[in-house]
Each structure stands twice: as structure tokens, then as C-alpha cells.
Amino acid sequence: MAYQVRLDNFSGPFDLLCHLIENAELDICAISLTQVVDQYVSYVTLAEDYTDLDAVGEFLVLATRLLLIKTQVLLPITYSSEPDQGESDDIDDTEELVQHLRQYRVFRDLGRQIGKFMEQEKTYIPVGCVPVEGDEQVEVMNPPHIKLYDIVSAWTRLAPLFNQPQTVTIFPDRPTVEEEISALKIRLKNQPSLSFNHYLGKNPTRLRLVTVLLAVLELWRQDNIRVWQVVHFGDIFVASKEVGTCTNNP
Known part of the structure; x- marks a missing residue:
């Protein structure tokens, strides 16, 4: 189940929140990142069997970048000898966040697609297998125990066959x-x-x-x-x- 964010002005998956910020449909200043982080920590804490460290790391990266952008938006503008430098940095950070969100979405969609393929794979029956119906028990045949010596001996017997020249049979014309x-x-x-x-x-x-x-x-x-x-x-x-x-x- 996807992690759900519940704020005063937003309620939905964290992916949707990132999507709205990416497309400037939601003001980042209206988002309480503290609530987002607190809710996620509670979500991970309650889920005792939650072991998806990659998802946790991804959330922390996105939350940190959102916090960085919000800080730059809320802080007063500092004038310097190069007035365009601060604005340029803000634009670069924003573009970097948008690019990261887009990359995140690509990998997320690929992961979901692979998950669908794996679910479909469960419905396939390999060649030579018989589908089991009801409570029917199927005896599983364990493969025979083969030693390394047996494999080497078999290869030694077969190796001369690979050195023999290939023969090509040429058939004469077959009149009708x-x-x-x-x-x-x-x-x-x-x-x-x-x-x-x-x-x-x-x-x-x-x-x-x-x-x-x-x-x-x-x-x-x-x-x-x-x-x-x-x-x-x-x-x-x-x-x-x-x-x-x-x-x-x-």
C-alpha cells in the first residue's frame, strides 16, 4: 500500500504530492513538511515488518529537497554585488528537484510494471507441468545428487564429439x-x-x-x-x- 499524506490542504499518496509540486499545482509554502515527516516516521514505526530501506531513503531525499526549496522561498532575498546569483541558484535547485522527481517517477513506474509482469508470471504453467486442482497433492521429485566428478566424467565422454567435422548430406534432385x-x-x-x-x-x-x-x-x-x-x-x-x-x- 502506498504511503498516504494527510495535511490540512492535501490528502493523498506521497507520489501525488510530489507530482503537484513538480507541476506547480500546489504551493510548496502551503505544505507543512514537519507534518509530512512526522506522519511518515509514524507510518514506518507502526509497520514493524517494514524493511524497504530504499523507499525510506528515497523519502528522505525528496523531503530534504522539498525542505531546501521551501527554505529558499521563505527566507528574505539577500542582495549582493551579483543580484542574479541568488535567483540563479534558486532556479537551479528547483530544476534539480523537478528532475529528481521525474527520475523517481520513471523508476517507480518501471517497478510497478515489473510487479505486474511477476503477477502474470504466476498464472503461467511451464511446459511439462500439470495444473493442480483442489486439494490434490503432487509429489515433488528432487533432482538426483550429482557430484562434480560425475559432471567432469560426462564432459570427458562428450568432448570428442565436438571435435568431429560436421557432415553435410547433399540430396540429388528429386524428379517428379x-x-x-x-x-x-x-x-x-x-x-x-x-x-x-x-x-x-x-x-x-x-x-x-x-x-x-x-x-x-x-x-x-x-x-x-x-x-x-x-x-x-x-x-x-x-x-x-x-x-x-x-x-x-x-
Whole structure:
């Protein structure tokens, strides 16, 4: 809860008081700094568990600067050989206070924003975790006790893997079924028939085997080729529709 200031002509958070003075909406001479300090001391004293030393220090800095500005405003003007010097010092102190208040507000707003982020973080469930409903008890698995020797031994076993040269697999072009159909048509124009195994070549990949087979089946479906075998489960022969069926391997 933010510290509240209660004066005769002002009641509200201390941040609001600083804001009003910063924007000249409240006359600093109308503020009893003694009451402000007394109320804050009482506030800190009553809060036995109050341990925010940064907030206490920030309050003392702001209160001291407010007291300095009020003193300069209330004291009579002292004339000297350099009449502008006193006025210049007052302006510098006032600007320094305003600048400090602005910096204070920036850090205050950032702190509140971080607090909102932390509250939102509580609602998130990490990957792999299961939300607990009601009074359900979840057994917490403690991590195994690992010694430094175990970590060093594991690193010793893995270290040689990082020194191995990286291998890059280069895949050849993968023709489509349409491309294989065009290639088969051109091939059958130059020769009367061809062997399926001979057309595939040595050690064809599964992808090429399936692609060529689909191309042959599509040409067969379109009634553009003839397909036959000399023996069961033997090689497949393909010929253009204009060529008769062969009985041997071309």
C-alpha cells in the first residue's frame, strides 16, 4: 500500500504530492513538511515488518529537497554585488528537484510494471507441468545428487564429439512423376522398349523407384505404353504402344 499524506490542504499518496509540486499545482509554502515527516516516521514505526530501506531513503531525499526549496522561498532575498546569483541558484535547485522527481517517477513506474509482469508470471504453467486442482497433492521429485566428478566424467565422454567435422548430406534432385513421364516418352521414342531395372540404374533410391513406378502406371493408364514380364516376379519391360510385345530383354 502506498504511503498516504494527510495535511490540512492535501490528502493523498506521497507520489501525488510530489507530482503537484513538480507541476506547480500546489504551493510548496502551503505544505507543512514537519507534518509530512512526522506522519511518515509514524507510518514506518507502526509497520514493524517494514524493511524497504530504499523507499525510506528515497523519502528522505525528496523531503530534504522539498525542505531546501521551501527554505529558499521563505527566507528574505539577500542582495549582493551579483543580484542574479541568488535567483540563479534558486532556479537551479528547483530544476534539480523537478528532475529528481521525474527520475523517481520513471523508476517507480518501471517497478510497478515489473510487479505486474511477476503477477502474470504466476498464472503461467511451464511446459511439462500439470495444473493442480483442489486439494490434490503432487509429489515433488528432487533432482538426483550429482557430484562434480560425475559432471567432469560426462564432459570427458562428450568432448570428442565436438571435435568431429560436421557432415553435410547433399540430396540429388528429386524428379517428379510428371518429369519421369516426359523422360520415359523421350526414351521410348529413341528405342522400341526398355527394361525397368535398366532404366532405374544401380542402387536407386526408394523415392526414385516409387516415382518411376508411378510414371509407368500413369502411362499405362493413359494407354500409351505396353507393360509385360517374361517371368513371374521378374523384370518389367515397357514399350511404346506402336511396338509389339517383346519376349526378351532389350
